[in-house]
Amino acid sequence: MATKRSGAQSKRSQRISVSQSAQEPRSEPPLSLERIVATAVELLDAQGVDGLKMRRLADRLGSGAMSLYWHVDNKEEVFDLALDSVLEYRGPPQIVESQDWRGEVVHMLEDWRASMLRHPWSASLLPRRALGPNILGRLELLSKTLSRAGVADADLNVAIWSLWNYVMGATITRASFDLSDDDRAAAQQRLTRLSEHYPTIERSRLLLDNDWDGAFRKGLDFLLDGLAPRQ
Numbered sequence: 001m002a003t004k005r006s007g008a009q010s011k012r013s014q015r016i017s018v019s020q021s022a023q024e025p026r027s028e029p030p031l032s033l034e035r036i037v038a039t040a041v042e043l044l045d046a047q048g049v050d051g052l053k054m055r056r057l058a059d060r061l062g063s064g065a066m067s068l069y070w071h072v073d074n075k076e077e078v079f080d081l082a083l084d085s086v087l088e089y090r091g092p093p094q095i096v097e098s099q100d101w102r103g104e105v106v107h108m109l110e111d112w113r114a115s116m117l118r119h120p121w122s123a124s125l126l127p128r129r130a131l132g133p134n135i136l137g138r139l140e141l142l143s144k145t146l147s148r149a150g151v152a153d154a155d156l157n158v159a160i161w162s163l164w165n166y167v168m169g170a171t172i173t174r175a176s177f178d179l180s181d182d183d184r185a186a187a188q189q190r191l192t193r194l195s196e197h198y199p200t201i202e203r204s205r206l207l208l209d210n211d212w213d214g215a216f217r218k219g220l221d222f223l224l225d226g227l228a229p230r231q
Contacts, residue, residue: 031063033071033081040082044121052078079125084132086119087112091141101149102224108142109163109220113171120175123168139164151227159227166223174212184208 029035039060043052054075058065072078089111091104116122126135143160151159179187188207195202209215 031061031067031071035061036068036071036078037081037085040078041086041119044082045119049079049121049124052082054078080130080132083122083125083129084134086115086122087126087132087138088134089115089138089141101145102228104145105142105163105224106217106220108138108145109167110217112138113167113216116167116171117175123171123175126168146227149228162223162227166219170212170216170219174216184210 036057040052040057043057043060052075054068055065057078058068061068072081089108091107116126131139139160142163143156146159147153147156184207188202188205191198191202191207201207
C-alpha cells in the first residue's frame with residue numbers, strides 16, 4: 001500500500017507540474033520587478049496616468065494580477081518606481097571634476113526636462129509622489145554643483161526650488177501647449193486685431209513663438225546669471 005500511495009503521489013505531482021507548465025506562457029520572460037516597471041512606463045506613455053490599472057498591467061505582462069503583488073505592494077508603488085526610473089541621470093562622462101559649473105547645471109536641467117517630455121505623465125506625477133533615489137540623486141548633484149560654484153548654504157534651497165519650479169513649469173507648459181501652426185497663426189491674427197489693448201505682446205509676436213528649446217535655455221541663463229556669485 002505504501003508503494004502504491006507513493007506512486008499515486010508521484011503521478012499527482014507530475015500532473016500538477018504539467019498543468020502548471022501548460023498555464024505558464026512560454027513566450028514571456030519570467031516576471032520581475034524590472035519588467036513590471038518597464039512595462040508600467042510603456043503603459044503610462046501610451047495611456048497616461050489614468051490608464052495604469054493593475055489588471056491592465058498584468059495583461060501586458062502576460063501574468064495574473066495577483067502575481068504582481070509578489071513584487072510590488074500596490075499601484076502607488078508602481079507609480080513611484082516608474083517615475084523614478086525615467087528620471088535616472090548618468091551625466092556626461094568626466095575624467096576630472098569640471099570647473100564649468102554653469103555647463104554642468106545646464107546639462108542636468110536640460111536632461112531633466114527632456115526626460116519628462118519623453119514621458120509627459122511624469123511632470124504631473126512628480127510633485128505628488130515620494131522622491132526616489134534617481135530624483136534625489138539629481139537634486140544632490142545639483143546642490144553640490146551650485147555649492148561648489150559659490151552659492152551660499154543660506155541661499156541653496158532657494159536656488160534649488162527656483163530651478164525646480166523653472167524646469168517643472170517649462171515642461172508642463174510645453175507638454176500641454178499643443179497648438180498647430182494654423183491655430184497659432186489664427187490666434188496671432190486675433191491678437192493683431194486687438195493690438196490696441198495688447199500692443200507689446202502683439203509686437204513681439206508672442207503667440208507665434210514656438211522655439212521652446214531656445215526659450216528654455218535663454219530663460220535658464222537668466223536664472224543662472226542671478227545665481228552667479230557676486231564678484
